[in-house]
Amino acid sequence: MDKIKKLILIAVPMSICNFRCQYCYLTHRSEYYQNKQPNYQYSPEHVAKALSKERLGGVAYVNLCADGETLLAKDITKYTHELLKEGHYIEFVTNLSVTKILDEILSWDTELLNRLEFKCSFHYLQLKEKNLLDTFSNNVKKIWAAGASANIETTPHDELIPYIDELKKFALKNFGALPHLTIARNDDTDNIEYLTNLPMAEYDEIWSTFGSTFWEFKKTFFTKKQEQFCYAGEWSLYVNLATGNANQCYVSRITQNIFEDLSKPINFKPIGRCLLPHCYNGHSLLSLGCIPQFDQARYGDIRNRIKLDESQWLQPKLKNFFNTRLEESNTRLDPKTENDIIRKFKRQEQLAALNPVNLAKRIVGKKGVDCIKKIIRHKNA
């Protein structure tokens, strides 16, 4: 049975989307929806060599996600195909509305498709408005019929509440189960808060009716700073598909290019102490084991659902792989070394917090600092 050796998050730098969801975290960035295709500097074959099993030390879970609709990214099928041929397991994030490209993928060999899972973002209101609900559900069924895996995930947002009953009815009829729920986040806030106007008790009462173990797991760490030793950077990487620039996680202590020189080994170094307010995508990062002590859930289990006819959303081979953990194929440092590294980084962060710009950030927030910088630039111009 394959076991996960590395967790590779691949960012596809492309900003084209055919949907406009009001809760989309991309709208919190200045460069969103710019209609730009990636400027790939390396061929699909080269990227597969850069991320070969030999170079990574084993089989990887690879997540492919664009800053828009991933199926609309130029040549994305070629990169996906090469990475599957390399033996990795792929999670492909999509709104599942681009049938032509999906059909091309689903024509591949079943052995490859068994290792491919589509994270189908079920944007109910956009699908309804664009008359694409049937397209979405037919595409989900085609994925299962072709031997790949599909899991359906809805973003709980306040505007969706009046439609919950009809959404549930549609999901039970077409997916044999209710969708899982993620958490809508507000990237515009310093601490990346929940995106809702509801008091938390009401929010929980409404969305807990979906019985989503994925959402329940996510709620256990969302908005909580991770203080334990994290192996992101050693066991996982965040890689730009166009350039090969790789970070340890969404933020990083070191950056390297892993596509440039294939004869050079990748510098796998643990981040140690998380640099983010919280691990907002810990549903995969934590359940797959970036922090070994964080062992409350297995990724395959929380992505899966059992349908009314007893069949499952995830193929057994893929689910078993998703249920393995990084510490099974990687070696941990001894606890004393882990603690020493955490203490060292904590001290560095305390010193950095005394830097005047960082002090200002704490007083007026990131937006305030950006505003002050703009005023200074304007005055000096």
Ligand code: SF4
């Ligand atoms: S705790 Fe999560 S977000 Fe933070 S570095 Fe580790 S994996 Fe990344």
